Amino acid sequence: MTDHKDIAKVEKPMSERFMEKVVAEFGGSVGTVALTDFQKRLAQNYFISIDATLRAAEEKRQSNAKKKNDPPIVWANVNMPLLAQNVVAAARIGLDPAQKNHINMIPYKNNATQKYDIGFLEGYRGIELKAVKYGLDIPDAVIVELVYSNDRFKPIKKDHRNPIESYEFEITNAFDRGQIVGGFYYHAFAANPEKNKLVVFTLKDIEKRKPQYASVEFWGGEKTVWKDGKPAGKEKVDGWYEQMCHKTIYRAAYGNLTIDSQKIDNDYMRLRQMERDMKEAAVAAEIAANANTETIDIKGESVTDVEPPDNIVDITPAEPEPLPPTGTTGPSF
Numbered sequence: 001m002t003d004h005k006d007i008a009k010v011e012k013p014m015s016e017r018f019m020e021k022v023v024a025e026f027g028g029s030v031g032t033v034a035l036t037d038f039q040k041r042l043a044q045n046y047f048i049s050i051d052a053t054l055r056a057a058e059e060k061r062q063s064n065a066k067k068k069n070d071p072p073i074v075w076a077n078v079n080m081p082l083l084a085q086n087v088v089a090a091a092r093i094g095l096d097p098a099q100k101n102h103i104n105m106i107p108y109k110n111n112a113t114q115k116y117d118i119g120f121l122e123g124y125r126g127i128e129l130k131a132v133k134y135g136l137d138i139p140d141a142v143i144v145e146l147v148y149s150n151d152r153f154k155p156i157k158k159d160h161r162n163p164i165e166s167y168e169f170e171i172t173n174a175f176d177r178g179q180i181v182g183g184f185y186y187h188a189f190a191a192n193p194e195k196n197k198l199v200v201f202t203l204k205d206i207e208k209r210k211p212q213y214a215s216v217e218f219w220g221g222e223k224t225v226w227k228d229g230k231p232a233g234k235e236k237v238d239g240w241y242e243q244m245c246h247k248t249i250y251r252a253a254y255g256n257l258t259i260d261s262q263k264i265d266n267d268y269m270r271l272r273q274m275e276r277d278m279k280e281a282a283v284a285a286e287i288a289a290n291a292n293t294e295t296i297d298i299k300g301e302s303v304t305d306v307e308p309p310d311n312i313v314d315i316t317p318a319e320p321e322p323l324p325p326t327g328t329t330g331p332s333f
Helices: 014-030 037-062 080-093 124-134 203-208 241-255 266-291 309-313
Strands: 103-110 115-122 141-148 151-156 166-171 180-188 197-202 221-227 230-237
Touching: 014 037, 014 080, 037 080, 037 103, 080 115, 080 124, 080 266, 115 124, 115 266, 124 241, 124 266, 141 151, 141 166, 141 241, 151 197, 180 203, 180 241, 197 203, 197 241, 203 241
Parallel strands: none
Antiparallel strands: 103 115, 141 180, 151 166, 180 197, 221 230
16 A cells, blocks of 8 residues: 655745735625736736846845845735735726836835835826826827927917917927926817916926935936945936936826816725825835934834835836927827
């Protein structure tokens, strides 16, 4: 008779366990566990993106002497129930981490659990997608332009002489436009042009919307050079300043659209909660930097310790998209 030996239980791959969590969350929220092919693909994209984010964050933690005693930033230390809820909400809205500038994931240490919560931060295309899905009055076209010192720009505001708000914009020298002096966005309504809206930004207005801990890899400037875990001088980084200015106005163009309260659902509310958590995390990071404290408790859905502060500013992919051709309008709806 053959002896039967105990066989050690083989743990399922992390990708499979992740999918099970997401499927269970879909089932708990919509009453069915059947995912469409599109939802399955999105869930897979979230796993791939988060897996890469965790690997990069763990590599950064290991190179930071102050983080040596922190829990490793690995799947075993991730708050999976919260992550599954956030993934389902973002996926149902249609935000896809495999698409540029849709949504980005950022891990934060949770002091209460000594695990990591995954924060979601929308890119400018994600803001556009959400505005179109939930907006009350969506323009037929959204035009976003930067204005340079050699361009000719004249806003035409709505008054008793001009029933339609408009503008005049001319690029006098396409190969030498000068320095950025500002920009604008324009909401155009084909059937009701009297609702057209022009919003002008000075360069100061654009800079004011720059993230407090903006990454020099994107905005340009100087960054610290590290050697053997210690600062070893500064180096200048060109960054993608024009693209960042353009995206800043683009985010405002869609972020300022009015949301239809009748369209608001649980997915939208969860995304709003994630946005609030990110803002609270930014405040906590500033306090941590100024007060020289290691532990910051944020009152809200989760208790987080945001370290380092520059983690919260990676709102665009490492390879920014080029500016659209001059005069190109946004998508027509």
